[in-house]
Amino acid sequence: MPLLNVTGLSVTLSTADGAARAVRDMNFSLEKGETLGIVGESGCGKSITALALMGLLPERSETTGKIEFNGENLLQKPETEMCALRGNRMAMIFQEPMTSLNPVHTIGRQVMEPLRLHKNMTRAEAKAEAVRLLDRVGIPNPQERLGNYPHQLSGGQRQRVMIAMALSCSPDILIADEPTTALDVTIQDQILELIQSLVREEDMALILISHDLGVISENTDRIMVMYGGAAVETGPTETFFEALSHPYSQGLFAAMPKLGMGRTSRLMTIPGVVPDLINLPSGCTFTDRCPLATAECRNSAPPLRQLTAGHNVACYHLDKARTMKAEGLFA
Amino acid sequence: MNSSTSLSFLARCRRSRSFMVGGVMTGFLLVCAAVSLFWTPGSAYDISIANRFLPPSSTHWLGTDQFGRDIVSMLMTGTQNSIAVAVVAVSIGLAVGVSLGLLAAARRGWTEELIMRFSDFSFAFPAILSAIMITAILGPGGVNSILAIGLYNIPVFARLVRGTANAIWTREFVMAARASGKDRFRITFEHIMPNILSIIIVQATILFAIAILAEAALSYLGLGTQPPHPSWGRMLNEAQALMFLDPWQAIYPGIAIATAVFGLNLLGDGLRDVLDPRLSRKR
Amino acid sequence: MTEPTTVAVLQVRDLVRHYRLPRESLFKSPGHVYALNGVSFDIQKGKSFGIVGESGCGKSTLARNVMALEETDAGSVKILGNEVVGLSFDQLRPLRRHFQMVFQDPYGSLDPHHDVGWIVAEPLAALGPITQEERARRVTEALESVGLKQRDAHKYPHEFSGGQRQRIAIARALITHPELIVADEAVSALDVSVQAQVLNLLKDLQDTFGVTFMFISHDLAVVEYLCDEVAVMYLGEIVEKGRTEDLFSAPAHPYTRILLDAVPKPGSGKKRDRIKLAGNVTGQTEQRSGCSFQDRCPMARDICKIDKPPLINVGPDHTAACHFSGELREKS
DSSP states (O other): OOSEEEEEEEEEEEETTEEEEEEEEEEEEEOTTOEEEEEOOTTSSHHHHHHHHHTOOOSSEEEEEEEEETTEEGGGSOHHHHHHHBTTTEEEEOSOHHHHSOTTSOHHHHHHHHHHHHHOOOHHHHHHHHHHHHHHTTOSSHHHHTTOOGGGSOHHHHHHHHHHHHHTTOOSEEEEESTTTTSOHHHHHHHHHHHHHHHHHHTOEEEEEESOHHHHHHHOSEEEEEETTEEEEEEEHHHHHHTOOSHHHHHHHHHSOOTTOTTTSOOOOOOSOOOOSSSOOSSOTTGGGOTTOOHHHHHSOOOOEEEETTEEEOOTTHHHHHHHHHHHHHO | OOTTTSOOHHHHHHHOHHHHHHHHHHHHHHHHHHHHTTOOSSOSSOOOGGGTTOOOOSSSTTOBOTTOOBHHHHHHHHHHHHHHHHHHHHHHIIIIIIHHHHHHHHHOHHHHHHHHHHHHHHHTSOHHHHHHHHHHHHOSSHHHHHHHHHHHHHHHHHHHHHHHHHHHHTSHHHHHHHHTTOOHHHHIIIIIHHHHHHHHHHHHHHHHHHHHHHHHHHHHTTSSSOTTSOOHHHHHHHHHTTTTTOTHHHHHHHHHHHHHHHHHHHHHHHHHHHHOHHHHOOO | OOOTTTOOSEEEEEEEEEEEOOOSSTTSOOOEEEEEEEEEEEEOTTOEEEEEOOTTSSHHHHHHHHTTOSOOSEEEEEETTEEOTTOOHHHHGGGGGGEEEEOSOTTTSSOTTSOHHHHHHHHHHHHSOOOHHHHHHHHHHHHHHTTOOGGGGGSOGGGSOHHHHHHHHHHHHHTTOOSEEEEESTTTTSOHHHHHHHHHHHHHHHHHHOOEEEEEESOHHHHHHHOSEEEEEETTEEEEEEEHHHHHHSOOSHHHHHHHHHSOOTTSOSOOOOOOOOSOOOOTTOOOSSOTTTTTOTTOOHHHHHSOOOOEEEETTEEEOOTTHHHHHHHO
């Protein structure tokens, strides 16, 4: 039995302008110790998927499908049980380490809170554990840092504190939503390295969400590309990059400036903009921007088809897309 | 991209319940004041001892007071008075306070320091106390009470405007305007003003309510509108002595003041919803 | 301007900017943030000059000083041979037509209360009065050059997506036909597919109008794609400068090497060999002897703590400030 098994997950958010279908029919599973990367542009539903897993979606939303965690469907659990689960068995770190820490409480207090809440530790025990955790995530002089306030730490250190808090109850799954987007490259390197080693040593499963194909490529076993609220391609990370298949995956890769590319070649661009989640096209959501789109694509959404073991792609014109490559598709 | 989905101004007005209720209440008062300019059911000035303490009837809808004046007419003329005082007082506050606030935000440095310390200084006195002080110095009367309330409004606007304007000054589009070569004076008019306008309008509405309340308080103390001009505050004062004889005389002006203050506050709240771009514009 | 062909579009010499920190106590002298400590470089006409570095290295301060948006402490900034440091805001105004700026945040840099036509025409309006027809013609021209339409001039910023808003911001910078456009993280806030569109647009504009770019970014791949020359900044100093291809293929400063290594590369697999950088940027508020990078440098030796390495030539048009740049270049 996999640690996490998501089947047919759909999320509809009600907004002032109508119902936004933020996530549609997501299926994936995650084993212990496995790392999954979710990649996509803003509004593709990657963060909403993460929030749905944590049961942290806004009130005005509707979730259907199944999220099985250790065999239990999280969507049927009452809020009190989810509270016990969150931060205990599942933990999440966010993009903005400045806003996810409470500015009026000390670091020590915030790291100790989940320990006292979920593990019923005494003050002294929690304090000792907090020092150990801060040391574990590479914060120098942890004892002194306990009394510091978030604004006294740098961005990278704040993200380390967030990770320490996420780790405090040794969760089974760590969900990291753009954990390094706000950080400099050298600090990003340090933080990703830290997450990697922690995942390995604690045998956690990791869901890493990012808009950066490079970050996903270097830090995950499996990858899932999302577009317009649905997965368009999933597979083992290595296979994925060897055989970029979905037109969107190819376009996304080709649009990204890569070191060593030089100035002579020209970046491919995907024409148009990401679809509006309120008025999604009825078929494949990429139809409006896809050079291969036909009437078939417009009318019905293509199902995920297996290409090789574990590598699934949702596209009717896969063979054509793979032979044409990005140069042919988006030149 | 989403021009079709963002709600029009009128639609947003209709959706805000406090705006609608507050608007109706305020509108009712405005109509009363406007009508009283050329017509009242009876006379708010003529004293007729024979007709004192009349119960409500078809000629005197709410009866008459101890001098035989028609209460409805007095209330209506009092509305006129309250609104006039509030309009002038808030305008004084707006004109001087907003200018000072904008100046402080645009110039920074010692100009800002000076304006803000002046505001702090005037804030140190409770509003009604400083109004009493001013009328005590200048003597009681309608004009002086307007002046007193207006003076109190200046630092309120100055502080609010300076705070919000400072926030706008840090925005990138202001930096872009500076990079194009626009000076601080021009940026203040072209970028700062339009962006803080909604906040000023909301604040003005709420201060309008406070001004009506203050005018009533000053008149009640005998420092505001002088007889024979009817005023809600003075009606309360005169009714106080007759509390056990005819309690209704105190209740009517009370209801009028409450309606005005409550309606304007609701309207202010509603305007905040209606004018706040975060609710109306999707990003 | 005696020889117009040799005059650089932008010439920056020994630019210094120190911000005073608020006093912590009445008896201590206030501290300073040493944001720029003597920066010098030239940008030739029609070239793109990239400035890279981490947050806090002074690259945005540099942009604001080049744009004469704040007081400069010392040094010189010449645009088309005209000194801008020390000029009053009014004296600068006529010069501003030659240098415009594109900002990072496509949501914050456009005033939501004005329509696109007004926003795009703002730099023209700032220069002096202009007729309605002239204004409309120039706005249409600017909008069309960035791939927008004439009718977009009557819409408001909130009706556009992030990428389109950045096009509007670029149109605003283009409307005075400037020689120099300073772009501060102009594509950082955009999604990958949109970022590519805007980058290609910038390239095309350069080809069409011969405009010169000073392009500030933390993204090295973006800079490599767009820029002819690059300067790497650390703690308010340029530590390495050169032609993009030279600098990226054979970096002569350890910091450049580390920055290049830290960029995640898609499709490269999980294991990469690289020098890693420990710690954060420190030392913005102190002035001390030796190399600015000594605390974090994996190659630091005793000499680095004593002698400040000067920017010296390590190749044609390639300078670096490191005692061991020769050693480093041999290795790569």
